[in-house]
Amino acid sequence: MIVKNTVFENILDSNGLFQKHFHSTYTIGITHDGFFKSFASNKSSVSYKYSTRIINPHEIHHGNSKSWKYTNFYPSISLLEDIYEQIFFERKIPLFAEHIIEDEILYKLLWNLFNSVYIKSATMNIEINLIETLSYIVKNYTSDRKRNDNFPVEKKIIVRTLEYIHDCIEFTISLDNLVENINLSKYHFIRVFKEYVGLTPHQYIIMSRVNRAKELIIKGESLSIASLNTGFTDQSHFIKNFRKIYGYSPKQLQKKENFFLL
Known part of the structure; x- marks a missing residue:
């Protein structure tokens, strides 16, 4: 369909x-x-x-x-x-x-x-x-x-960083992890990342975790499993960020209140 x-x-x-x-x-x-x-x-x-x-x-x-x-x-x-x-x-x-x-x-x-x-x-x-x-x-x-690209930016260094974030979303990600092997200082990395993505690396990671958790909830995972499997160590932190982004709680999504999935 x-x-x-x-x-x-x-x-x-x-x-x-x-x-x-x-x-x-x-x-x-x-x-x-x-x-x-x-x-x-x-x-x-x-x-x-x-x-x-x-x-x-x-x-x-x-x-x-x-x-x-x-x-x-x-x-x-x-x-x-x-x-x-x-x-x-x-x-x-x-x-x-x-x-x-x-x-x-x-x-x-x-x-x-x-x-x-x-x-x-x-x-x-x-x-x-x-x-x-x-x-x-x-x-x-x-x-x-x-043309269809996996990510909205063209610089190879940012594309690699985004790939790394999505591959490791369930783990703790540090700034050291992100700048490893890219030959940029933390200052320049943060500046370039924000210039091309529009968010700081930390903001992008939170958004990515919330979006991935939403996908898991839609597939039937519990809130606790969805938050844990996307790198949130505190479920309340996940719920707070989810609400800030979507304007409603993940529990409403879980209960299928006013939602429909085809």
Whole structure:
């Protein structure tokens, strides 16, 4: 199925700050009520009722919500690549410059998609709604495209560091570990890392651990196992960081409250 392992979330009331974070997938959603002030790509924008929100993979973003009622889903890079290839006959990753989009047609397309998922409509109907929605987004809002790379940065030294972090996420990672064999001082490493990634190494490691833990919880792991297997020695520390990023607790995700996985 084309949306297999795609997470859909429906949040009824979000209030408070979301700290800087990223997702390895796209984030596409609509606001039903309230508002969300979002910061991404060095600019701020506000999502009000009936607006659409799109975040590119690995794009650093944060924000503030008030009585925010929204529905999101997290399509993979490969899924958007497939859609792009079917439209333009070349395989590229579509990127979107507009973070908040006011488009009534797009809002209705997304609403129909989300509704078909949550009422557990026929598989074919969900797939048709998904293809129509993503095709509309790709054709009307793609601002750039790039070849598929594993990481959002090109410098070999940063790519190797990110690979190391993801390979060793369940272990304690020190700054000494990160600068070993890269011929950079800690000062220059931190500067280069932050310049290309948009986060400090410590922030990136925390975000990566939370994202990996979320994947494990979705697959059925307990909170304690998910946090332990992603390098959190203190479960309360994991819960605190999870809430800062997603605006809800991992227990809500575990109980499948307002969530759906296809």
